[in-house]
Amino acid sequence: MNGNISTLNAYDEATLRAFVLGCSAIGAGLAMIAGIGPGIGQGFAAGKGAEAVGRQPEARGTVVSTMLLGCAVAESTGIYGLVIALILLFANPLVGKINL
Amino acid sequence: MNEIDVYGIIHIFGQEIWITQTIVTTWVLMAILIIIAFLARLQLKKFSEKPSGVQNVIELVIESMDNFVISAMGEKYSYFANWFFGVFVFILISNLSGLLGFRPPTADYATTACLALSTFVLIHFMGILKQKGSYFKGYIEPIPIMLPMNIISEIATPISLSFRLFGNILGGSIIMGMVYSLPAIFRIAIPGVLHIYFDVFAGCIQTVIFVMLSMTFIKDKIGD
Amino acid sequence: MDANYLKGLAYVMNFDKQFIIQLCWQLFNTAVLCFILTKLLYKPVKKFLADRKEKIAKQIDGAKAQLEDAQKLKAQYEMKLSEIEKERNAILDNARSQGKQTEQQIISDAKREAETIKNRAMLDIQREQEKAKDEIKKQIIEVSSLMASRFIASSMDEATQNRLVDEVIADLGEIKWQS
Numbered sequence: 137m138n139g140n141i142s143t144l145n146a147y148d149e150a151t152l153r154a155f156v157l158g159c160s161a162i163g164a165g166l167a168m169i170a171g172i173g174p175g176i177g178q179g180f181a182a183g184k185g186a187e188a189v190g191r192q193p194e195a196r197g198t199v200v201s202t203m204l205l206g207c208a209v210a211e212s213t214g215i216y217g218l219v220i221a222l223i224l225l226f227a228n229p230l231v232g233k234i235n236l
Numbered sequence: 237m238n239e240i241d242v243y244g245i246i247h248i249f250g251q252e253i254w255i256t257q258t259i260v261t262t263w264v265l266m267a268i269l270i271i272i273a274f275l276a277r278l279q280l281k282k283f284s285e286k287p288s289g290v291q292n293v294i295e296l297v298i299e300s301m302d303n304f305v306i307s308a309m310g311e312k313y314s315y316f317a318n319w320f321f322g323v324f325v326f327i328l329i330s331n332l333s334g335l336l337g338f339r340p341p342t343a344d345y346a347t348t349a350c351l352a353l354s355t356f357v358l359i360h361f362m363g364i365l366k367q368k369g370s371y372f373k374g375y376i377e378p379i380p381i382m383l384p385m386n387i388i389s390e391i392a393t394p395i396s397l398s399f400r401l402f403g404n405i406l407g408g409s410i411i412m413g414m415v416y417s418l419p420a421i422f423r424i425a426i427p428g429v430l431h432i433y434f435d436v437f438a439g440c441i442q443t444v445i446f447v448m449l450s451m452t453f454i455k456d457k458i459g460d
Numbered sequence: 461m462d463a464n465y466l467k468g469l470a471y472v473m474n475f476d477k478q479f480i481i482q483l484c485w486q487l488f489n490t491a492v493l494c495f496i497l498t499k500l501l502y503k504p505v506k507k508f509l510a511d512r513k514e515k516i517a518k519q520i521d522g523a524k525a526q527l528e529d530a531q532k533l534k535a536q537y538e539m540k541l542s543e544i545e546k547e548r549n550a551i552l553d554n555a556r557s558q559g560k561q562t563e564q565q566i567i568s569d570a571k572r573e574a575e576t577i578k579n580r581a582m583l584d585i586q587r588e589q590e591k592a593k594d595e596i597k598k599q600i601i602e603v604s605s606l607m608a609s610r611f612i613a614s615s616m617d618e619a620t621q622n623r624l625v626d627e628v629i630a631d632l633g634e635i636k637w638q639s
Contacts, residue, residue, distance in 0.1 A: 208445040212396050215403035222406065226239075226472035239470035253481055254469065262489050269493065273501040280504055285512065298505045321502050322494025345473045346482035350490060353483070406472075 149234070156230050164224040170217025177210040238406075238413045240344055258344035265329050265341065308451040313458065316451065319358075323351060324447045327401070331439025334409055335431055340439075343406040345398065352398035355450040359393070363457035371457070393453055397446060404442045408434030603632055 185203035189196050223229070244255040276294050283291050301324065305317040330342040341347045363371045375386045412434060415427050607628045611621075 204441060205445060205448065208400070208441055209449070211404075212400045215400050215407075216396075218403045218407050219399050222403075222410075223473065227474050229475075239472050242466050242469040244466070251481070252478075253485075254478055256482060258482065259485055259489070262486065266489060266493050270496055270500070273497055277500050277504065280508060283508055285515075294501075294505060295509065298502060299509065301502075302506065318498045318502060319494055322497045323490065325497060326490060326493055341486075344482070344486075346479055347486045349479075350483045350486040354487065354490070 152234055153231060156234060157228065160224040160228050160230055164221035167217045167220040167224065170220075171214045174211045174214035178207045181206050181210060238339070238343075238410050240339065256344070257339055258341045258347060261333065261338045262330075262341045262347070264338070265326070265333055269325060269329060304447075305451065308448055309455045313455070316454070319354075320447050320451065323354075323450075324443060327351070327443045327446055328440065331405055331443060332435060334405075334412065334435040334439070340405050340409060342401055343409050345402050348398040348402040349394075351401070351446070352394035355397060355453065356394040358450075359453050359457050360390075362454055366458045370459075397449060401442050401446050404438050408438055600632070603628060 181203055185199055188199045192199070241257045242254045243257065243260055246253050246255060276290070279290050279294065287295055298321075301321050302314065302317055305320055306314050309316055327342060330340050330347070334340045334343075363374075367374070376383050377386075412427065412430060415430055416423060607624070610624060
């Protein structure tokens with residue numbers, strides 16, 4: 137940052153904050169793209185689960201519980217994306233970086 | 237929206253300690269659980285050889301927890317049930333507390349981080365206790381270059397555990413908060429259905445997954 | 461404390477010193493909860509269940525032992541019963557054969573006696589017959605001697621002779637009938 141920054145007034149600081157927050161919101165939105173992966177993965181798992189139940193209806197309980205467990209584990213990548221989005225929205229570490 | 241309120245600040249050894257909504261909710265839930273446990277304990281005195289009524293429920297809960305731990309860890313390590321019973325019940329009632337209008341304690345990262353941290357400590361404590369030398373050898377397998385990878389994967393375990401639970405519950409409660417902030421016409425039947433999905437279904441499943449994955453990780457490190 | 465100040469502290473998630481303090485708080489809370497639940501509920505109920513399991517196992521074992529005892533006793537009694545049956549049959553057979561024997565003996569005795577009686581009677585009859593024959597012979601001799609004396613005593617005509625013969629024959633017949 138050059139010398140001009142230090143002469144910024146309060147109006148400019150507010151503008152800068154708004155800019156960072158806006159970019160963070162966009163980043164949060166982009167982070168939620170991670171939700172695609174678990175969606176596909178869980179759909180795949182559910183399809184396979186339905187196939188397995190169709191093939192062996194007597195093993196339904198085991199198949200369903202295993203599938204739910206797998207789904208929940210596969211969901212974690214999506215949850216990571218959600219957490220990044222939440223951090224950007226609620227605990228934004230970037231706002232603190234604006235030192236004038 | 238959906239923030240954790242700070243109800244008060246106390247100072248111990250000159251250190252500022254916040255009494256947050258999470259902690260107060262935790263105390264309330266703890267009190268409820270302890271009262272239920274106490275009542276169940278009083279029932280235990282009246283237990284008979286032929287189970288009936290409340291006794292059936294208590295026996296079912298304890299036995300299914302026992303079977304759950306034994307199926308995941310084996311008969312030899314069934315003493316982990318003492319810890320995981322408390323964790324299971326606490327996470328379950330925390331996740332379900334959203335139904336009563338509380339802000340679930342598990343929607344605070346401090347809670348899930350503490351649970352995942354305890355799992356992390358248990359994993360490595362049991363690993364060192366049971367595997368001894370081969371525990372440290374496990375980090376340079378299959379080749380020594382994998383050492384940083386192995387360390388990262390070990391650290392990722394509690395993070396993924398805690399974030400999975402936290403993200404699910406917080407996401408659910410944020411969506412619920414958004415639904416409740418809608419105009420009145422949208423608040424008629426929709427929140428009920430969403431509560432069933434986010435609080436009951438996701439809450440129960442995430443509880444089971446948290447405890448089961450914790451036990452699986454510990455069992456993995458124990459070996460044999 | 462200033463309410464507005466506290467309101468300003470509200471957060472969703474933060475990663476600072478306060479987070480670590482909260483984490484320790486929750487760790488403490490969870491540990492206390494687990495300890496109390498374990499002591500208060502989990503262990504006593506598990507102990508109760510284990511006790512009951514043991515008791516039921518014991519009862520089942522006891523019942524099994526009792527059943528075995530009962531079966532043994534039953535087998536013993538059955539054995540005894542069969543022995544008694546055998547004994548009874550033996551006694552009955554014995555009695556029957558003895559009865560048959562005595563019967564046979566009695567019959568044979570009776571037959572023998574009857575035989576002897578019959579023989580004796582036959583002998584008597586024979587003797588009697590012989591006696592009668594002797595008597596007849598004697599009488600015939602007597603009669604014939606009488607007739608001869610009569611023939612000789614009277615010289616007689618044809619008619620007298622015939623009469624005499626008739627007389628003798630009539631006498632003889634009478635005598636024969638009498639004997």
